[in-house]
Amino acid sequence: DPEYAMIAGGLGADGVLSATEVFTVRPTQGSCVDPNQTPTAEVGCFQRLGANLGMGEGRFGHAAIAIDDGAQIAYIGGFTNPERTEFAQQIELVDRDLNRAEAGTLNTGRGEFSANVLSDGSVILLGGRRGDAALTTSELLRPQRDATRATSRFDGSELPADCDLSEPRYGHNAVTLNGGM
Numbered sequence: 001d002p003e004y005a006m007i008a009g010g011l012g013a014d015g016v017l018s019a020t021e022v023f024t025v026r027p028t029q030g031s032c033v034d035p036n037q038t039p040t041a042e043v044g045c046f047q048r049l050g051a052n053l054g055m056g057e058g059r060f061g062h063a064a065i066a067i068d069d070g071a072q073i074a075y076i077g078g079f080t081n082p083e084r085t086e087f088a089q090q091i092e093l094v095d096r097d098l099n100r101a102e103a104g105t106l107n108t109g110r111g112e113f114s115a116n117v118l119s120d121g122s123v124i125l126l127g128g129r130r131g132d133a134a135l136t137t138s139e140l141l142r143p144q145r146d147a148t149r150a151t152s153r154f155d156g157s158e159l160p161a162d163c164d165l166s167e168p169r170y171g172h173n174a175v176t177l178n179g180g181m
Helices: none
Strands: 004-014 015-023 045-048 063-067 072-076 092-094 099-103 115-119 123-126 138-145 149-156
Touching: 004 072, 004 149, 063 092, 063 115, 063 123, 072 123, 072 149
Parallel strands: 099 149
Antiparallel strands: 004 015, 015 045, 063 072, 072 092, 092 099, 115 123, 123 138, 138 149
């Protein structure tokens, strides 16, 4: 696939962003963010997608993860204001054709958490923060599939207290190990 990365949201000079860009090496794709550049196989560039293809809600400190073997990207959580006091509750999905859909609601709004896809297609959210408070809680998002087997929405549930992290944390990393842990 000639598109190698999708960038969505973030915090910029003008505040919280909802814009989306893709990095491409496809010359027929059009112009780059820099109008003096054209993507080539040797030197790609970023292209801003139209406003209707951006995130429905600007956010930063969120997770963007590939699901359904890369057929979709889920945008989960994050902050909607620079002070980190308001949170994105809505989960958004973007498919290969850049169609965007709302796909569920988080039980606990959070930012700067880790998100990992588990072997059964569920997504686990670990820790994070709300404002200045670090979290120990985890949430499991279970995919609900439509007729095409693509995820159409997530149903979330807080994990029991005995599944909490041993100490509050945010800004951490987590990986899914080969055994599915």
